[in-house]
Amino acid sequence: MYRPISLCNVAYKTITKVIANRLQFILPHLVGPHQISFVPGRHITENIVIAQEVVHSMRRKTGSTGFLAIKVDLENAYDRLSWEFISDILREARIPSDLIQVIMACITSATMRVFWNGEATEEFSPSRGIRQGCPLSPYLFILCIERLSHGIHNVITARKWHPIMLSRNGIPLSHLFFTDDLLLFTEANVEQAKVISAVLADFCDCSDAKINANKTMLYFSKNMRDTDITEFWVFSASRVSSSMFQNIVDKVEKRLSGWNASHLSLAGRITLAQSVLQAIPIYVMQTVSLPNGVRERIDRACMRFIWSGSSPQQKLSMSLGDGKSVSFWRDLWATNNAPLITYATTTFPMDILDCKVADFVNVNGSWCWSRFEHYLPSNIILKIAAFHPPSYAKGMDAIFWAHSKHGQFTTSSAYLALSDQIPAAVDRDWRMIWSWQGPQSVRIFLWQTFHASLKTKAELVRRHLPISSRCDRCGAVCEDVIHALRDCPLVKQFLLNIIPISKRHGFF
Numbered sequence: 165m166y167r168p169i170s171l172c173n174v175a176y177k178t179i180t181k182v183i184a185n186r187l188q189f190i191l192p193h194l195v196g197p198h199q200i201s202f203v204p205g206r207h208i209t210e211n212i213v214i215a216q217e218v219v220h221s222m223r224r225k226t227g228s229t230g231f232l233a234i235k236v237d238l239e240n241a242y243d244r245l246s247w248e249f250i251s252d253i254l255r256e257a258r259i260p261s262d263l264i265q266v267i268m269a270c271i272t273s274a275t276m277r278v279f280w281n282g283e284a285t286e287e288f289s290p291s292r293g294i295r296q297g298c299p300l301s302p303y304l305f306i307l308c309i310e311r312l313s314h315g316i317h318n319v320i321t322a323r324k325w326h327p328i329m330l331s332r333n334g335i336p337l338s339h340l341f342f343t344d345d346l347l348l349f350t351e352a353n354v355e356q357a358k359v360i361s362a363v364l365a366d367f368c369d370c371s372d373a374k375i376n377a378n379k380t381m382l383y384f385s386k387n388m389r390d391t392d393i394t395e396f397w398v399f400s401a402s403r404v405s406s407s408m409f410q411n412i413v414d415k416v417e418k419r420l421s422g423w424n425a426s427h428l429s430l431a432g433r434i435t436l437a438q439s440v441l442q443a444i445p446i447y448v449m450q451t452v453s454l455p456n457g458v459r460e461r462i463d464r465a466c467m468r469f470i471w472s473g474s475s476p477q478q479k480l481s482m483s484l485g486d487g488k489s490v491s492f493w494r495d496l497w498a499t500n501n502a503p504l505i506t507y508a509t510t511t512f513p514m515d516i517l518d519c520k521v522a523d524f525v526n527v528n529g530s531w532c533w534s535r536f537e538h539y540l541p542s543n544i545i546l547k548i549a550a551f552h553p554p555s556y557a558k559g560m561d562a563i564f565w566a567h568s569k570h571g572q573f574t575t576s577s578a579y580l581a582l583s584d585q586i587p588a589a590v591d592r593d594w595r596m597i598w599s600w601q602g603p604q605s606v607r608i609f610l611w612q613t614f615h616a617s618l619k620t621k622a623e624l625v626r627r628h629l630p631i632s633s634r635c636d637r638c639g640a641v642c643e644d645v646i647h648a649l650r651d652c653p654l655v656k657q658f659l660l661n662i663i664p665i666s667k668r669h670g671f672f
C-alpha cells in the first residue's frame with residue numbers, strides 16, 4: 165500500500181487557503197450539530213464527552229429495548245472521495261459556480277508519481293480523492309460527510325431509524341461524527357441494522373466511500389442478552405485501567421519504530437519526540453487523565469528513542485556456540501554496547517548483512533578475516549580476534565543479559581544500564597538550558613557543552629579513536645571543550661570582539 169504525500173506549491177496553498185477561510189465562515193450554517201471537527205466554535209472534546217455519556221447510560225440500561233452503538237471506520241476516507249460527488253455537494257451548498265470551478269480545478273489538477281525502490285515512476289493523474297495537506301480538504305470532506313447526516317435525518321423523520329434516548333424525555337441521539345470516524349446509535353435489532361446498512365450503502369454508492377469492516381466496532385447496552393460486546397477504549401466510562409491505554413503506548417512505539425534514530429541528529433530526535441510522539445497522548449488527555457504507569461511508559465519509549473534509538477533487545481548479548489543463529493552484523497556478540505553494523509567504517513555489500521557468525525569461519529575452523537576485516541576499525545577487529553571462532557563442539561548459541569556479570573537479568577542491572585543513558589535533568593543549570601527559548605539545535609549544543617560530550621579532539625581520544633588530541637587551529641596539545649570554545653587564540657580573538665569589556669571578567 166502506498167501513502168500519498170501531497171506537494172502543494174505556494175500559489176496553490178495561497179489560493180486554497182483564501183477559499184478555505186471563506187468556507188470556514190459559512191460552515192456552521194451548512195453543517196449540522198453532529199459534526200464538530202473543523203467547524204469554528206465547535207470542539208472535538210464535546211462529542212467525545214457526549215459519546216462517553218451515551219456509553220455510560222448504555223451500561224445502565226434496563227427494560228426490554230436494547231441499544232447499539234456502531235463505530236464506523238471509513239477506509240482511506242480522503243483518497244476515495246468521488247470528484248463528481250464533491251462538485252454535486254458544492255452546488256447543493258449553493259457555492260457560486262465560478263468558485264466551484266476553481267475548487268474543482270484545484271482538486272483535479274493533481275498528478276501523482278509512485279516512489280518505487282528509490283526512484284520515481286512516470287506521472288499519472290488520479291481520478292478521485294482530495295489531497296492531505298491541502299487547506300481545502302477538511303472542509304470539503306466535512307461538507308461531503310454532511311450528506312450522510314442528511315440521509316440519517318431523512319430515515320429518522322420517516323420513523324424508520326429509532327435513535328437512542330438517554331433519559332425518558334431526553335433528546336434522541338442518532339449519530340456523532342469525528343471527521344471520518346462515525347458513531348451511530350440505534351435500537352439493537354435486525355430491522356434497525358438493515359435500515360442503517362441501507363443508509364450507509366446509499367452514501368457509499370454516491371460518494372465512493374468504503375466502510376472498513378475490520379475496524380468497525382459494535383457496542384451493546386447492558387440489557388442485551390447473548391451479545392458480543394466489543395468495547396472501545398475511548399468510550400469507556402468506567403474506571404480507567406492501564407491496560408486500556410495500551411493503544412496509546414503502542415501508537416507511540418509504532419511511530420518511533422518508523423524512524424531510524426541513527427539517521428537523525430540528537431536535536432532531530434528530540435524535536436521529533438516532542439512534536440510527533442507527544443501529540444498522540446495529548447489528544448486523548450483532553451478528555452481522560454492518563455494513569456502514571458502509562459505516562460511513564462511513554463516517557464521511557466521517548467527516552468530510549470532519543471538516547472540510543474536502539475531497540476531494547478540490544479541489551480541482550482549472544483554467547484557463541486556453533487554461531488549458526490547469531491547474526492554477525494546485527495546481534496550483540498563481539499562488543500558490549502552495540503552490534504557490529506554500527507561500527508562499520510565503509511558501506512558493505514548487502515548480501516553479507518544477514519550472514520551468521522558461522523558464515524565467517526573457514527573450513528579449518530579459524531576466522532575468515534578477509535571477508536570482514538576491511539569493513540571494521542582495528543579496535544573492533546582486535547575484539548573479534550579475542551573470540552574463539554564458533555564450532556559445532558561448543559553446542560548451540562545462547563542469549564544472555566549484557567549488563568550483569570553472570571548474564572542473568574536483574575532489575576538493578578537494567579536500571580543501571582538505563583540510568584546510564586538518561587540524564588539527571590534536575591540541576592538548575594540543566595533547567596536553564598532546557599527552558600531557554602531558541603532553536604533546538606542550539607539548545608542541544610549548550611547541553612552537550614555542559615555535559616562535556618561535544619566531539620572535541622580530547623573527547624574523541626577518550627573514546628579511543630586513533631587520532632591526536634592536538635588542536636587543528638593553533639596546535640595546542642589538547643583540544644578540550646574549554647579550549648575549543650574559549651581558549652583557542654582564534655576563538656578568543658572572536659570572543660573579545662563580541663563580549664563587552666564589562667562582562668569579560670569571570671569569563672576568561
Ligand SMILES: [Zn+2]
Nearest residue numbers: 635637638652
Ligand atoms: Zn586551538
